[in-house]
Amino acid sequence: MGSQEVSNADWQGKHVTVAGLGVSGIPAARVLNGLGAVVTVVNDGDDERSRAQAAELEAQGITVRLGDGATLPESTELIVTTPGWKPDKPLFAAAAESGVPVWGDVELAWRLRGQDGREPAPWLAVTGTNGKTTTVRMLASILEAAGLRTAAVGNIGVSLLDAVLGDEKYDVLAVELSSYQLHWSPSPRAHSAAVLNLAPDHLDWHGSMAAYVADKGRIYEGNTVACVYNVADGLTEELVRQADVEEGCRAIGFTLGAPGPSQLGVVDGILVDRAFVTNRQKQAQELAEVADVNPPAPHNIANALAAAALARAFGVAPAxxxxGLRNFRPDPHRIEHVADVAGVTYIDDSKATNTHAAEASLASYDPIVWIAGGLAKGATFDELVTGCAGRLRGVVLMGADRHLIREALARHAPEVPVTDLDRTDTGAMSEAVREAARLARPGDTVLMAPACASMDMFTNYNKRGEAFADAVRALAAESA
Incomplete structure (x- = not known):
C-alpha cells in the first residue's frame, strides 16, 4: 500500500488499526471498514462518550479497544492515526519496530482520491501558527464568488475523507492543515500552498521548534503552481527555498507593504497583485480595498492577501x-466585537490561544485592558509583553499559568496595574470582565486575548468566548 493510487481491492482483508476516536478517527474507521479492511480502533480513554462511540462502530463490525492505546493489535499492517496522537506514543514505537507504516487521516484521504473514477479536485492548502481557519474560509468564499464548486475542509472541522469520497463533485478544495496532520502526511501534493506565519506553538507535541517548522514545511512539497509565503516572516520563505516542488512552481510573497514583483501587498488602502499579471516588473492589478476585509486588522489583511494569492494561483479573476472578501464573515471568537458599554469596547478573541495570535490582536487596539491567562503549553511571555506594554491600561489574569504572564509584566511593564484573580473556575470570567470594566476608561478596549489554551477552565476556546460574551452582556444590561 505504498503507492499513491490505492484501489478498493488493496484494502480487502487488510488489518488496519485506527488510533483514536473523535472527528477524524471515526470517519477513518468507517471508510476503511466500507472498503473491506479489518478495522480495530484503539483509544486511550474509556469514558461514557467513548463507550457510546465504540458501540456505534461495533454495530458496523468494527473492533474497538478502549483504555488501551499503547498496544499494537496483532496482524496490524497499517496504522491510521488521528492528528492529536503524539509521535512518541508507545503504539508508534511498536509500529516502527514491526515495520508498520503510520498514516494520518489526511494521508488516507489523499490516497483515496479518485476512487470513483472521477478526476480528483486539486487542493489549495494553508497552514501556519495562526490565521489558518480564517484564511481557508476567506479562500473558499473567493472561490465560490468565482463560481467554483468548493468547500473549506481539513483541520477546520470538516473531514477531508468526506470531501474526497462524498457524492459532491468539487472543482477545488480549500484545505486547512495543522502541523499534527502534516507530520503524518508525507504524500499530499497541493496545487498551491501557503504558510502564513511561524511562531513557537505545540512544542510539547513536536519536541522542538525545528521539528515544528519542518512539519509545517511539508505543505510545500510537490506544489505545482505556487508556494505562498509571508514576506515579514523569513522562516516561511526559507521553507519555500528548501521545498522540493514541481518545475515551474513559483514563490509568491504577501506583504502589508507595497509589493515587489511576484508579490501581493497593499498600496494606498488597496490590495494589489504583482504576481499574477502579464508584466510583474511594471504592472499591478487592483484586487480589493482594505475596507473589504472583515475585520480590517493588520493580521487579517495578511490573511486576505494569502487567500487572494492562492485564488489567483488557481486562475480566479480579480473581481x-x-x-469573496466582501461576502466573508469571520467565525465567532476571532476578534469579535461583543458590545460597547459606558464608552468601552469589548472584544472577544478567545481563539488567541498562543502568544503569536495574542500579539496580532494586541497590535490592533490602543489603549487596552487585557484579559489573559490559561494553559501556556510551554510558552514564554516576555516578548509578547515587551511588544504591547505601551498599549496597556491594565491587565486582568486568570487561569492555571497566569503567573508566567504576571512575572513577564513585572519585568517589562511594572507600571501597568495587574489584577490577579487566582481562579481557574469557569465563574472567574464574570469577575474578570467586572475587573476589566473597573480599570477601563471611555475610549479603551477590553480585549480578551488569553495567549493561552482554555482547557484548564473551559471545554474549548468557544466556551471561553461564550463565557466572556455572556459576562459582557450582563454588564451591559446592568448599565442600561
Missing amino acids: AVRD
Whole structure:
C-alpha cells in the first residue's frame, strides 16, 4: 500500500488499526471498514462518550479497544492515526519496530482520491501558527464568488475523507492543515500552498521548534503552481527555498507593504497583485480595498492577501477576490466585537490561544485592558509583553499559568496595574470582565486575548468566548 493510487481491492482483508476516536478517527474507521479492511480502533480513554462511540462502530463490525492505546493489535499492517496522537506514543514505537507504516487521516484521504473514477479536485492548502481557519474560509468564499464548486475542509472541522469520497463533485478544495496532520502526511501534493506565519506553538507535541517548522514545511512539497509565503516572516520563505516542488512552481510573497514583483501587498488602502499579471516588473492589478476585509486588522489583511494569492494561483479573476472578501464573515471568537458599554469596547478573541495570535490582536487596539491567562503549553511571555506594554491600561489574569504572564509584566511593564484573580473556575470570567470594566476608561478596549489554551477552565476556546460574551452582556444590561 505504498503507492499513491490505492484501489478498493488493496484494502480487502487488510488489518488496519485506527488510533483514536473523535472527528477524524471515526470517519477513518468507517471508510476503511466500507472498503473491506479489518478495522480495530484503539483509544486511550474509556469514558461514557467513548463507550457510546465504540458501540456505534461495533454495530458496523468494527473492533474497538478502549483504555488501551499503547498496544499494537496483532496482524496490524497499517496504522491510521488521528492528528492529536503524539509521535512518541508507545503504539508508534511498536509500529516502527514491526515495520508498520503510520498514516494520518489526511494521508488516507489523499490516497483515496479518485476512487470513483472521477478526476480528483486539486487542493489549495494553508497552514501556519495562526490565521489558518480564517484564511481557508476567506479562500473558499473567493472561490465560490468565482463560481467554483468548493468547500473549506481539513483541520477546520470538516473531514477531508468526506470531501474526497462524498457524492459532491468539487472543482477545488480549500484545505486547512495543522502541523499534527502534516507530520503524518508525507504524500499530499497541493496545487498551491501557503504558510502564513511561524511562531513557537505545540512544542510539547513536536519536541522542538525545528521539528515544528519542518512539519509545517511539508505543505510545500510537490506544489505545482505556487508556494505562498509571508514576506515579514523569513522562516516561511526559507521553507519555500528548501521545498522540493514541481518545475515551474513559483514563490509568491504577501506583504502589508507595497509589493515587489511576484508579490501581493497593499498600496494606498488597496490590495494589489504583482504576481499574477502579464508584466510583474511594471504592472499591478487592483484586487480589493482594505475596507473589504472583515475585520480590517493588520493580521487579517495578511490573511486576505494569502487567500487572494492562492485564488489567483488557481486562475480566479480579480473581481471574485473582491466579492469573496466582501461576502466573508469571520467565525465567532476571532476578534469579535461583543458590545460597547459606558464608552468601552469589548472584544472577544478567545481563539488567541498562543502568544503569536495574542500579539496580532494586541497590535490592533490602543489603549487596552487585557484579559489573559490559561494553559501556556510551554510558552514564554516576555516578548509578547515587551511588544504591547505601551498599549496597556491594565491587565486582568486568570487561569492555571497566569503567573508566567504576571512575572513577564513585572519585568517589562511594572507600571501597568495587574489584577490577579487566582481562579481557574469557569465563574472567574464574570469577575474578570467586572475587573476589566473597573480599570477601563471611555475610549479603551477590553480585549480578551488569553495567549493561552482554555482547557484548564473551559471545554474549548468557544466556551471561553461564550463565557466572556455572556459576562459582557450582563454588564451591559446592568448599565442600561
